[in-house]
Amino acid sequence: MESAYNFGPWKGGLTMSAQNMQPTDNKQIVHRFMDECWSQGNLNAVSELVAENCRYHDPVFPSLTSGAENIKNHIQNCRNGFPDLMFMIDDTIAERDEVVIHWTVTGTHKGQFLGMPPTNKKASVTGSSISRLEGSQIAEIWANWNLMSLMEQLGIAMATAAESNAAQSNTAQSNAAQSSTPKAESKVRG
Numbered sequence: 001m002e003s004a005y006n007f008g009p010w011k012g013g014l015t016m017s018a019q020n021m022q023p024t025d026n027k028q029i030v031h032r033f034m035d036e037c038w039s040q041g042n043l044n045a046v047s048e049l050v051a052e053n054c055r056y057h058d059p060v061f062p063s064l065t066s067g068a069e070n071i072k073n074h075i076q077n078c079r080n081g082f083p084d085l086m087f088m089i090d091d092t093i094a095e096r097d098e099v100v101i102h103w104t105v106t107g108t109h110k111g112q113f114l115g116m117p118p119t120n121k122k123a124s125v126t127g128s129s130i131s132r133l134e135g136s137q138i139a140e141i142w143a144n145w146n147l148m149s150l151m152e153q154l155g156i157a158m159a160t161a162a163e164s165n166a167a168q169s170n171t172a173q174s175n176a177a178q179s180s181t182p183k184a185e186s187k188v189r190g
Contacts, residue, residue, distance in 0.1 A: 051138060125146060
């Protein structure tokens with residue numbers, strides 16, 4: 001009996017094909033992708049490890065479109081912002097045609113990233129990725145990580161919060177000063 005898990009829009013309505021490799025082989029492909037492509041910046045390996053029409057899902061980059069070439073550009077843009085980007089895989093689970101990794105990434109913010117100018121600060125963020133493989137290539141990736149944690153470490157979120165708190169404090173002080181100022185009384189004489 002087929003599991004209902006293998007059917008539905010989140011899986012493309014397909015079951016694992018007989019041509020898929022073993023979970024151990026799939027783990028090696030995903031580990032190579034993270035190590036060679038992301039950590040080492042070897043973008044030539046993307047064509048070998050990622051399917052031409054690979055879909056990439058990351059809430060931080062909602063407009064990232066499908067395709068190995070777009071994933072190459074995405075990796076390059078991230079590495080431009082953090083040239084010493086290094087992923088460490090903390091845990092891996094592989095079942096059927098999927099590989100789940102929990103990772104920690106570190107890097108120094110030396111270039112533009114998500115519109116943020118370089119801060120030259122080192123940051124470390126954890127996240128998880130799920131890769132679905134077809135044959136011997138990654139066909140789809142779901143990534144999830146905490147952008148706010150990165151921004152706080154770069155001093156960007158704290159600065160924004162501090163500015164917001166300062167503005168609120170100034171407004172409160174201004175309102176308090178206005179309410180303690182005696183108002184001119186008007187007397188009605190009759």
